[in-house]
Structure formats: structure tokens, C-alpha cells
Amino acid sequence: xxxxxxxxxxxxxxxxxxxxxxxxxxxxxxxxxxxxxxxxxxxxxxxxxxxxxxxxxxxxxxxxxxxxxxxxxxxxxxxxxxxxxxxxxxxxxxxxxxxxxxxxxxxxxxxxxxxxxxxxxxxxxxxxxxxxxxxxxxxxxxxxxxxxxxxxxxxxxxxxxxxxxxxxxxxxxxxxxxxxxxxxxxxxxxxxxxxxxxxxxxxxxxxxxxxxxxxxxxxxxxxxxxxxxxxxxxxxxxxxxxxxxxxxxxxxxxxxxxxxxxxxxxxxxxxxxxxxxxxxxxxxxxxxxxxxxxx
Numbered sequence: 425x426x427x428x429x430x431x432x433x434x435x436x437x438x439x440x441x442x443x444x445x446x447x448x449x450x451x452x453x454x455x456x457x458x459x460x461x462x463x464x465x466x467x468x469x470x471x472x473x474x475x476x477x478x479x480x481x482x483x484x485x486x487x488x489x490x491x492x493x494x495x496x497x498x499x500x501x502x503x504x505x506x507x508x509x510x511x512x513x514x515x516x517x518x519x520x521x522x523x524x525x526x527x528x529x530x531x532x533x534x535x536x537x538x539x540x541x542x543x544x545x546x547x548x549x550x551x552x553x554x555x556x557x558x559x560x561x562x563x564x565x566x567x568x569x570x571x572x573x574x575x576x577x578x579x580x581x582x583x584x585x586x587x588x589x590x591x592x593x594x595x596x597x598x599x600x601x602x603x604x605x606x607x608x609x610x611x612x613x614x615x616x617x618x619x620x621x622x623x624x625x626x627x628x629x630x631x632x633x634x635x636x637x638x639x640x641x642x643x644x645x646x647x648x649x650x651x652x653x654x655x656x657x658x659x660x661x662x663x664x665x666x667x668x669x670x671x672x673x674x675x676x677x678x679x680x681x682x683x684x685x686x687x688x689x690x691x692x693x694x695x696x697x698x699x700x701x702x703x704x705x706x707x708x709x710x711x712x713x714x715x716x717x718x719x
Contacts, residue, residue: 494522513551514549515530593639612635616628633660635680
């Protein structure tokens with residue numbers, strides 16, 4: 425196994441800190457909602473009872489610090505429907521419920537607004553936006569939907585999207601073969617094989633995600649390249665919160681190897697066929713797409 429492959433496999437995924445820019449904090453002023461709108465009990469009872477104070481959470485949330493953790497919690501509540509558009513999100517209430525500062529609340533709301541989940545307007549307050557306005561391709565929203573009430577729809581939609589994106593990427597990548605890319609893809613297959621032999625599903629999933637992301641990046645289509653994050657998110661949520669593949673198995677490993685061989689031979693048709701066959705390896709995908717025809 426090459427040093428490069430090992431490093432790539434174990435590197436942690438970087439995250440955008442999402443800190444507010446100069447002059448942006450005041451976009452979420454306190455007491456922003458009319459008193460008449462603040463009726464009914466806050467919906468905070470739906471929050472994770474184990475969280476208590478946000479600061480007690482681990483640093484596993486995407487985004488660093490308290491504001492990243494608050495984004496995670498509020499995002500999950502919005503996507504699950506626990507927070508709706510029937511009443512404004514009052515920063516004071518959020519700060520009191522989660523015991524965080526007004527700066528943390530404002531930063532968190534700014535990130536959620538960028539994802540299309542909320543909007544802040546003068547004299548109206550901060551409110552949840554309809555699903556049609558959400559950035560459904562955002563990796564965080566994909567994750568929140570995949571582990572919420574919409575989990576079945578989200579995973580089906582992701583698998584259908586992968587069936588559209590990845591075979592095309594494999595065919596295009598065959599025309600952009602470079603020795604260093606071939607080696608990196610081969611390294612990922614080697615890592616996956618070793619991990620499967622050791623029963624290490626987490627390492628297998630990391631190498632699998634790297635393989636698919638790299639393949640899309642070398643397809644030579646910049647619009648497809650922007651979709652690589654969607655594929656990575658799909659792999660992460662396809663079967664559970666830890667494993668990237670539903671069940672690491674020999675059939676999956678064989679198809680990855682066939683893709684590498686087809687790319688090395690410059691055979692786009694074979695690469696595309698191998699990718700379609702690979703996608704049918706996963707039980708989730710078999711329910712929404714047909715198996716490829718034998719040629």
C-alpha cells in the first residue's frame with residue numbers, strides 16, 4: 425500500500441467553519457419577532473434530551489465549536505419537522521434553551537440561512553423556509569434527512585442520483601487516464617480488500633468514498649466534479665451512520681477492480697458497465713434501478 429493512499433484514506437474531512445463576516449452578526453437582532461407571534465410553547469422539547477447544554481456535545485458535528493454543534497441540532501429539528509414555519513425562531517429562546525451566547529446563535533442562523541433552511545426579514549423575524557427552498561444537495565441536509573423521518577425517501581433519491589451520475593463519470597474518466605490517478609484508484613481498491621479481510625467496515629467505507637470521489641473528479645467535467653460531495657454523502661448514509669457501503673463484500677470489491685482495469689485500458693464502455701453493476705451490488709439501489717443487461 426502506498427504512503428499516499430494511506431494518508432488519503434485516513435485524512436479527516438475538512439469542514440467550513442462558517443464564521444460570520446464583518447457586519448453580519450446584526451442580521452439576527454434579538455427581540456426580532458412581534459410579541460403577538462410568540463404564542464405557544466417553544467418546540468425545544470424535541471431536542472435531543474442527552475444534549476442538555478450544547479457545550480457538552482462532542483466535537484463530532486460538522487463545523488467546529490459551539491456554533492457548529494448548534495447548527496447540527498437546529499438543522500436536525502427543522503428537517504425533522506420539529507421546528508416549522510408556524511412561529512418565528514427567536515434567538516433569545518434559542519440561546520436560553522441551549523445555553524449559548526447571542527454570537528453563537530447568530531452564527532448558527534446565518535449558516536442555516538445559507539443552506540436555505542431559514543430566512544431572516546425585518547419585522548417578520550427568522551422563520552423556517554419551505555422544503556422547496558432548501559439546498560437539498562447540501563451534505564449536511566442530506567445527512568439530516570437520511571437519519572430523520574424522511575430517511576427512506578432521501579436514500580432512494582440519493583441512489584437514483586448516483587445511478588445517473590457515476591456510470592457517466594466512469595465512462596468519461598476512461599478518456600482522462602493518468603498514471604498517478606490509476607495508482608490512487610488501485611490503492612483504494614487494495615485498501616478496501618485489506619479492510620474487508622480484517623472486518624474493518626469503517627476503513628472500507630473511507631477508501632470506498634475516496635474511490636468514488638476521485639473517479640468523479642477525473643471525469644473531466646467540472647459540473648460533475650461539483651457533485652462529488654453528494655456521492656460521498658450518499659455513501660455515508662446509504663446503510664448507517666458508520667459504514668459507507670451497506671455490506672462490504674467480495675462482489676463490490678471485484679467491480680471496483682474491474683472499473684480500475686477498464687480505466688487503465690481506456691475502455692469507457694466497460695468502465696460504465698462495471699459501475700452500473702457495482703451500484704446494483706447495494707441492496708438499497710436494487711430496489712430503484714434495474715440490473716444492467718449482460719453483453
